[in-house]
Amino acid sequence: MEPILSVRDLCIEYHAAAGMVRAVDGASFDLHAGETIALIGESGSGKTTLGLGVLRLLPKSGRTPSGQILYRRRDGRVEDVLGLPNEEMRRFRWQECAMVFQAAQNALNPVARVWDQMLDTVRAHRPAPRDDVRERCERLLGMVQLEPRRVLHAFPHELSGGMRQRVLIAMSLLLDPQVLILDEPTTALDILTQRAIIEVLRSLRAELHFAMLFISHDLSLAAELADRVATMYAGKVVELGAVRELFYDPKHPYTLGLIKAVPPVAGDLFEISSIAGTPPSLLNLPPGCSFHPRCDYARERCAREVPPLYTVAPGHASACHYWSEVQLSRKVVARSE
Amino acid sequence: MSEPLLALDNVSQLFRTRQGEVRAVDEVSLAIEPGQVVCLVGESGSGKTTSAKIAAGLRKPTSGAVRFGGQDIWHMDRNQFRAYRRAVQYIHQDPYASLNPIHTVLDTVATPLRHHGLVHGNAAALQRASELLVKVDLTPPENFLFKYPHQLSGGQRQRVSVARALTLNPQLIAADEATSMLDVSIRVSLLNMLKRLSTELGVGFLFITHDLAIAKYFAWSGHIAVMYLGRIVEYGPTPAIINAPRHPYTRALLSAIPEPDPDLTRQRDRLQLRGVDVASLLRVPSGCSFHPRCPLFEQSLCDRLRPDLAAIETRRAVACHVVAREQAERAQMVAS
Numbered sequence: 001m002e003p004i005l006s007v008r009d010l011c012i013e014y015h016a017a018a019g020m021v022r023a024v025d026g027a028s029f030d031l032h033a034g035e036t037i038a039l040i041g042e043s044g045s046g047k048t049t050l051g052l053g054v055l056r057l058l059p060k061s062g063r064t065p066s067g068q069i070l071y072r073r074r075d076g077r078v079e080d081v082l083g084l085p086n087e088e089m090r091r092f093r094w095q096e097c098a099m100v101f102q103a104a105q106n107a108l109n110p111v112a113r114v115w116d117q118m119l120d121t122v123r124a125h126r127p128a129p130r131d132d133v134r135e136r137c138e139r140l141l142g143m144v145q146l147e148p149r150r151v152l153h154a155f156p157h158e159l160s161g162g163m164r165q166r167v168l169i170a171m172s173l174l175l176d177p178q179v180l181i182l183d184e185p186t187t188a189l190d191i192l193t194q195r196a197i198i199e200v201l202r203s204l205r206a207e208l209h210f211a212m213l214f215i216s217h218d219l220s221l222a223a224e225l226a227d228r229v230a231t232m233y234a235g236k237v238v239e240l241g242a243v244r245e246l247f248y249d250p251k252h253p254y255t256l257g258l259i260k261a262v263p264p265v266a267g268d269l270f271e272i273s274s275i276a277g278t279p280p281s282l283l284n285l286p287p288g289c290s291f292h293p294r295c296d297y298a299r300e301r302c303a304r305e306v307p308p309l310y311t312v313a314p315g316h317a318s319a320c321h322y323w324s325e326v327q328l329s330r331k332v333v334a335r336s337e
Numbered sequence: 338m339s340e341p342l343l344a345l346d347n348v349s350q351l352f353r354t355r356q357g358e359v360r361a362v363d364e365v366s367l368a369i370e371p372g373q374v375v376c377l378v379g380e381s382g383s384g385k386t387t388s389a390k391i392a393a394g395l396r397k398p399t400s401g402a403v404r405f406g407g408q409d410i411w412h413m414d415r416n417q418f419r420a421y422r423r424a425v426q427y428i429h430q431d432p433y434a435s436l437n438p439i440h441t442v443l444d445t446v447a448t449p450l451r452h453h454g455l456v457h458g459n460a461a462a463l464q465r466a467s468e469l470l471v472k473v474d475l476t477p478p479e480n481f482l483f484k485y486p487h488q489l490s491g492g493q494r495q496r497v498s499v500a501r502a503l504t505l506n507p508q509l510i511a512a513d514e515a516t517s518m519l520d521v522s523i524r525v526s527l528l529n530m531l532k533r534l535s536t537e538l539g540v541g542f543l544f545i546t547h548d549l550a551i552a553k554y555f556a557w558s559g560h561i562a563v564m565y566l567g568r569i570v571e572y573g574p575t576p577a578i579i580n581a582p583r584h585p586y587t588r589a590l591l592s593a594i595p596e597p598d599p600d601l602t603r604q605r606d607r608l609q610l611r612g613v614d615v616a617s618l619l620r621v622p623s624g625c626s627f628h629p630r631c632p633l634f635e636q637s638l639c640d641r642l643r644p645d646l647a648a649i650e651t652r653r654a655v656a657c658h659v660v661a662r663e664q665a666e667r668a669q670m671v672a673s
Contacts, residue, residue, distance in 0.1 A: 042520040160614060186595075190380035190547065192610070195593035217521065220595035223602050243599050261525045264596040265550045265579060266605075269557050274525035278490060334557060336580045 002072055003030035004211055005054070005097070005179055010067030012046070012053045021282045023049040025235040026067075028309075031179065036205065036212040038222035038243075040258065041232035044279050047215045048102070050232070051181045054213070055093055056081065071096065074178065095125055097179040098172035100165075102187065107168055108156040114167055115152040121174055140170040143207070144200045162193030166200060173208065182214040186221055198224050219262050223247060228315075231255045234280055234290040237309070241316035251318035251326050253295045259328065271331040289320070297322045340407065341368035342541060343392060343425065343509055348401030350387050359618045361387045362398070363567035366646070371508060374535060374542045374559030376552040376575070380590075382618060383564040385545045386430070386513055392543055393427040393511040423453055426502040428512040432494035436486040442470070442497050443482040449504045469500040474530055492523035499531065509541040528555060549594060553579050560652070563587045566618060566626040569646055573653035583655045585633050608632060625658065633659040 012024035024046045031037055039047040052058050054069055069081040073096070084092060093099075101107040109117055118137045122128050138148035144166040156164055165185065172180055185201070186194040202225065205212065216222060222229050222243065229246045231239040231254060239252035250256045257275035264270075277294040280286055286293050292302035301321055309317040312324075320326065350362040362384040369375050369392075377385040390396040391403060394410055402409045405421045413421065429435035436445060446469055447462040456462045463482070470478035473496040486494055502510050512531065532555060535542055542559075546552050552561055553575060561578040563571040563586065571584035582588045589608045596602040612630040616622050622629050628639040638658050646656040649664045 042522065163614070190615070191549075191590055191593050192380070192615075194595060195607070198595060218595075219597040220602065223597050223599040224595045247597070247599050258521060259597065261521045262597045263550065263554070264598050264601055265553055265591065265594050266596065266601065267580070269553065269576075272525050272529070272554055274529065275522035278492070278523065279520070334576070336576055 001032060002078075003070075004033045004072050005031040005213075006068075006070040006072075007031075007050075007054065008068040008070065010050070010053065010069065011065050012049050012058065013063050013065055014049075014059075015061045015063070016283075018283055023062075023235050023282060024053060027232075027235075027237050029230055029237060029240060031211050031213055033178070033211055034205075034209045036214070036225055036227050038226035038229045039213065039215045039232055040217065040219060040222050040229060042217060042258075042279055044234075044282065045232040046235040047232050048183055051099065051183055051213065051215050054081065054181060055097060055099055056084075056089055057093075057099070071179075091125065094121065094172075094177060095175045096177055097181065098175070098177040099181040100168050100172050100183065100185055102183040108164060110156050112155075113152070114154055114156070114159075118152070118171055118174060121171060125175055136174060137170070140173055141167070143204055144170045145196065146170070160193075162189050162196060165189065165193075165197055169197075169200065169204070173204065173210070176208070177210060179211045179213065182212065184216055184218075185214060186218065187216070201225060219247075219258060231258070234285060235282065236290070236319065238291070238319040239317065240309070241313075241318075245313065245316050248328065250328055251312045251316065251323040252320045253297050253326055254291050256326055256328055257294075260330065263330070268332045268336050269334040271333050297325055340370075341404075342371045342373075342406065343543075344368040344404045345388065345392055346402045346404060348388070348391055348398040348403065350384075350391060350396065351399040354619075357619050360567055360621065361618065362391065364401070365564075365567075365569055367392075367562060367569065367572075369509060369541055369543060372535075372539045372541050374544065374556045376544045376546060376556040376559065376561045377564060378546060378549060378552050378561055379564035380547055380615065382566070382615065384567040385547075385564050388564070389511045389513055389543055389545050390427070393425050394421060395427060419453070423505040424508045426505065426507040426510050428495075428498050428502050428510060430513045432491050432498055433486075435498055436494055438486050441483050441485055442466075442475075442489075442500075445497060446470070446500050446504055449501065453505055455505065465504075466500075469503055470496075472503060472534070473497075473500045474526075475500070490523075491520075492527060495527055496530070499527075499534075503534070503538075506538075507540060509543065511543040511545070513545045514547070531555070549579065549591065563590070566616065566621055568626065568656065569654075570627065570656045571654070572646065573650075577653060583649065583653075583660050584657050585631050585659075586627050589630075589632075625656070633657070635659060 008028050010024055010027045014021045014023055027050055041047050064082055070078050071081050072078045119133050122133045141148040141151055146166055186197050226243045229243050230237045233254045239255045250259055260273050263272055275294055280290055288303040288305055289307050292298040307319045307321045309319045310323055312318050345365055345367045347364050347366050348362060349364055352359045352361055365388055377388060379385045391398045397411055410421050443466050446466040450456045450462055450465055456465050467478040470481055475481045475496050534540060544555055556575045559575055561575050562569045565586050571587045582591050589610055592608040610630045624640040624642055625644050628634050644656045644658045646654045647661050648654045
C-alpha cells in the first residue's frame with residue numbers, strides 16, 4: 001500500500017550564531033494510513049525539528065536544503081509538501097496534517113475561551129455554521145473524556161494540565177486530518193493523567209483512523225502506542241523497525257542503551273546502565289558514526305565510515321556497522337518473590 | 338529496630354492562599370533510620386516536596402514535630418541545631434536554579450566547609466573540594482573547580498549540587514527529584530552515583546520522586562511511602578509496594594504506569610477509577626480524600642470517616658477502611 005506520508009532524505013539546518021547546524025540529516029521513513037510511528041531519542045536528537053519540518057513550522061533560522069516530504073491526498077494525488085505555495089500550506093496544516101504541541105499550557109490562548117479558539121480554528125479554514133461547529137466540538141470533547149458544556153466555556157487557566165492536553169488533542173482533530181503529529185504528548189503529566197491521555201489517543205485512533213507520528217523521549221509511550229519506532233541520534237534516524245522487534249531485539253547500540261536505561265516497574269529488579277558520555281554538539285560532530293565515542297561496540301572503522309541504514313530483517317533497519325553483534329541482555333539484580 | 342535518625346511526628350503544613358487555606362501536608366509521620374533509604378512517591382501536589390523540606394529543616398511545619406536523634410529540631414540550642422544542619426542536607430530539584438551563577442564550583446563547594454570550620458586555608462579548601470568532585474565523578478577536578486554553572490551541563494551541575502551536599506559528611510540527604518530534569522542516560526548515571534554513595538558512605542536518603550521505576554531501583558532494599566493529597570496512604574518495603582500494593586491508589590498508580598515493554602504494557606489489566614481528575618487541595622474530599630476516585634468506595638464509610646495509616650504487617654501500613662477490614666477478617670479466619 002502507498003504510504004500517506006513519505007519523508008525522503010530530509011535535511012534540516014539551522015543558521016546559528018556559532019555556525020550552521022544540521023539538526024536533521026537525511027531522515028527517511030514512510031507513514032501508512034492509520035499507522036502510528038514513534039520518534040524516540042534524547043533532547044537534541046532532532047526529533048522535534050523533524051516534526052516541525054513536516055509542517056514547515058521551523059523557526060526563521062531553519063532551512064530545508066534537501067529532501068522531500070511526499071503527502072498523498074484523499075483523492076490519491078501525491079505532492080511534495082516542501083513545494084506547496086503558502087496558501088496551500090495553510091490548508092495542509094490542520095486539514096491534512098495537524099500538530100499537538102509540547103507544553104499544552106502554552107499552546108492555548110490564555111485570554112480566549114476554549115469555544116472561541118475552536119470556532120476560530122474551523123473558520124480560518126472554511127465558512128461553517130456555528131451550530132455545526134458546536135456539534136463537532138461537543139462530539140470531539142466527549143471523545144477525549146471531557147464535559148463539553150463545562151470545557152467550552154472555560155478559559156485555559158481554569159483547566160488542569162491533563163484537561164488542556166485533551167482540549168488540544170480534540171482541537172487538532174476538528175478539521176479531520178489524516179495525520180496527527182504529537183510532540184511529547186504526556187511529558188510533565190502525572191501517571192494517572194498520562195494513562196487517560198494514552199487511552200484517549202488509542203480510542204480516537206480506532207474510531208477516526210488517522211495516522212500518528214509522535215515524538216517522545218519516553219520509551220514507554222512508544223511501547224504503548226506505536227506500530228513502528230524510529231530512534232534518532234544527532235539528527236539521523238539510526239534504527240527503524242516494528243515496535244516489538246525494536247524493544248526485544250534492538251540492533252543499534254544507541255537504542256539498546258536507551259532500553260537498558262529504563263527498566264519496567266513491574267517484576268524483577270534489573271540493573272540500570274547508562275550510556276557513557278554525553279550527546280555530541282551538532283556544531284562539532286564526531287567523524288564516521290556520530291555515536292562511536294559513546295559506543296561499546298565501536299571499532300576503528302566506526303570513526304572513519306558513516307554507517308548506512310543496513311537492512312537487518314524485513315522492515316527493520318539499523319545504522320550500525322556491527323549490528324549483528326548487538327544483543328539485548330539484562331542483568332537481574334534481585335528477583336521479586 | 339534501632340532509634341530513628343530522623344522522625345516526622347504528625348507534621349502538617351498549612352499554606353494560606355488567596356483562594357483559602359491549603360493543607361499541603363496533613364498529619365504525616367515517618368521515621369528514617371541511619372543509612373536507610375526511604376522514597377516518597379506521589380503525583381504533583383501530593384505534598385512530597387513540602388514533607389522533604391520539613392524533614393530537612395528548611396521549613397517549619399505548622400504543627401507536629403521533627404525529631405533528630407530524638408530531639409525536636411525547633412527546640413534545639415544553637416550548637417545542636419548546627420549539628421543537625423550538618424547532618425541533614427538537601428539537594429534541590431532544579432540544577433539550573435540551585436547553584437549561584439556568580440560562584441565557581443570551588444566557591445560553591447568550599448563555602449560550607451569554611452562556614453562550618455571544617456577546613457582552614459585555601460590549600461586545604463582546594464584539596465577537600467577536589468576530593469569531593471572526584472567522589473561525584475567530576476574528574477579530573479582541575480577541569481571543574483574554576484568553572485561557573487553556565488559552563489556546565491545539567492548533569493554536571495547536579496553533580497556539583499551533590500558534592501556540595503556531601504561537604505559536611507551528612508548522615509541523611511533529602512534529594513528532591515534529583516534526576517527528573519535530565520535526559521535518560523545522564524539521569525541513570527547520576528542515580529547510580531547516588532546509589533553508590535549511599536552504600537559507600539552509609540548516608541541515608543529521603544528520596545522524592547514521582548517515578549516509580551526510579552523509586553524501585555533506588556530504594557529496593559529500603560522503603561516507599563506513597564502520598565496522596567498531603568497524606569501517606571501506604572508505606573512498606575519497596576519490593577512489596579511495587580509487586581503487591583494494597584491501597585487502591587497505589588494499585589491504580591501501578592496498574593496505570595506505561596511500561597517500556599510493548600507486550601507487558603498492552604496486556605496489563607488496568608484498575609478502573611471512578612473519576613479521572615485529582616481533587617483540588619482547596620476542596621479536599623471528606624472522609625478518605627481518595628474516595629471520589631476509589632473503586633473500593635463504600636458509601637457512608639469512606640466519605641465520612643478518615644482512615645488512619647494502620648499497620649497490616651510488620652513495617653507495612655495502609656490507610657484504607659476496606660483493606661483494614663479485609664485484613665482483620667483474614668486474621669480472624671486464621672485465628673479460628
